Amino acid sequence: MPHKDEYKNPRILLVEDNKDEAFILIYYLKNHGYIVDWCDSPQNAVKTAYRQNYQLILLDIMLKNENDGFVLCQRFKTDPVLEEIPIIMLTARSSRKDRIIGLRLGADDYVTKPYSREEILARIEAVLRRKRNYDFHHKYQELLESSDDIVLFFYKQGQIEEVNRNAEILIPELNRTKNPIHLKDIFQEIHANSLSTMFERVLDGREASGRSWKLRNPNIPMKSFDVKFIPLHQGSHIISIGCILRDSSARENIVQTLEKRSKELKEKVEHTSEKLQGVQQKLAISEKMAATGQLAAEVAHELRNPLNTINLSVYLLQKTIKSPAHKINDYFEIIKEEIKRAQKTIDRLLEFSKKSSQERKFASINKIIKQTLFIVQEDLTISNINVFQNLSSDRKSVV
Secondary structure (H helix, E strand, O other): OOOHHHHOOOEEEEEOOOHHHHHHHHHHHHHOOOEEEEEOOHHHHHHHHHHOOOOEEEEEOOOOOOOHHHHHHHHHHOOOOOOOOOEEEEEOOOOHHHHHHHHHOOOOEEEEOOOOHHHHHHHHHHHHHHHHHHHHHHHHHHHHHHOOOEEEEEOOOOEEEEEOHHHHHHOHHHHOOOOOOEHHHOEOHHHHHHHHHHHHHHHOOOOEEEEEEOEOOOOOOOOOEEEEEEEEEEOOEEEEEEEEEEEOHHHHHHHHHHHHHHHHHHHHHHHHHHHHHHHHHHHHHHHHHHHHHHHHHHHHHHHHHHHHHHHHHHHHHHHHOOOOOHHHHHHHHHHHHHHHHHHHHHHHHHHHHHHHOOOOOEEEHHHHHHHHHHHOHHHHHHOOOOOOOOOOOOOEEEO
16 A cells, blocks of 8 residues: 555556657656656566556556567456556557557557647546555545444534444434534534644644543443544645544453442441541550459458457457446447448458459350451452351350
């Protein structure tokens, strides 16, 4: 396929055995911007055609032998490498039969000698123009027919020119009207500014692309597309613009799923954090209560010993003092009452210390395992560790 710049200075192969005619024609064509290579025999012509990428062959019918030109034309048109090169046949033989033979062998035009330079130039331009159009349509027709994407061709003003089969199926509005549809009518309004910017870029000869664009039609199975705009050249001119829409729904679904799972994970982490904070608070309170109970037991122990000593001392004094005064007995009774009250206080402190200490109770082992797995679930997932639970009937143990 010729590159677009090759059409600026097309390369022509001239096969002519008359040296004088060849030099005159070469001089004229070079002055009009063509690159011309000359061969004077069929053998050299075939070899030369293989070495260069020619856009046109000018072929004289009468070379060394009378019909060498016809034979060479047939050789070119049956060669898989050279068959697409257009051929203009040059000859002094003007019979209708000769023209028909040349055209049937695959020649693209037929010029009878003597010809004017203006005529040969006009015919060359016409054949090259047809060749350019053929190359252009052949190149992009293949894209239309073979692509699994949605492919649109549109004019520089934005009206859609041609679409592939996928576009006709997935964008039904293309078939509902005979009036030209503008590209902006296909995409949602949120892409209007981006579309305008991309148009300017493409008209400047550069490609442009966008991600996750959405069509106006909400009923198509694809929810978003990656879009690519391509300037289509013919020669040095941009004659239209290609647009390729590639389904990006799968990627969007993955992104949405990740966002959803991330949100769920965040909520689980927050919920677990709240639980852990509650457990920590309970543990802190439990530790404080345990410490308070321990202190109460120590205080009770420290108070009970001297209190017992005092109580024993009162008993011995009562035994020692015979017939104590009435007032002394009153004092003894007051002391005994205060000792009883202090003993009750000590008993309450001891009871509190027992309640503050850890109590043994029954707990579900299965429940503890499940709670533990829930807490470490995130770490297991990150480490790619799968845990299979096969718990027997719940047993309760003392903890």
